[in-house]
Amino acid sequence: MKILSFDDFLKIDIRTGTIIDVQPFPEARKPAWKLTIDLGPEIGIRKSSAQITDLYTVDDLINRQVACVVNLAPRQIGPFISEVLTLGFPDSQNKVVLAIPERKLPNGRKIF
Template identity: 60%
Template structure:
């Protein structure tokens, strides 16, 4: 994963509002050995009307499946589902790169209710 060198083009606030980023709690995590790049399969509970959604995440450098249940993360919940090998990923789990370009998950610093929208 390469680090961006230039900021993205400016967008309007209405464009930002189109991206629905919510907090959810990881309830299941397991290895995804069939993935082309090392990844984990996650089930994330967003509560309320969104419910539980699946996500494939390339987070194996810093996270073990057994340590993830109960951890809150942010994810984009309104992208169309994406086929990742034999797995259908329903949300995009968000992270930022560390100094080596490996994913570090993004989540709230305090426990919050599932389904809360980023603003």
């Protein structure tokens, strides 16, 4: 484990967002969804590739609020550009469980 300073942590911009669209991503090496996420008026609408097909269907994801890192450089994943990192944790079988706010929040709220 690498120890970061608090100033390093403050460089990571984690925001709340609501998934507004979910599309299959058959070109991905591992099963994934293409997510469209509303991150509020300051950040806007962004796209993310998420390997969460084991635990989440399209119906599970639409209108679900998630936590995203919004200040990473875009990442090319096959033919898709992922603009934000949707956060999650591996369960005991290494399936991704989304990191979600405990209560509904306005989109774009920053973690502190």
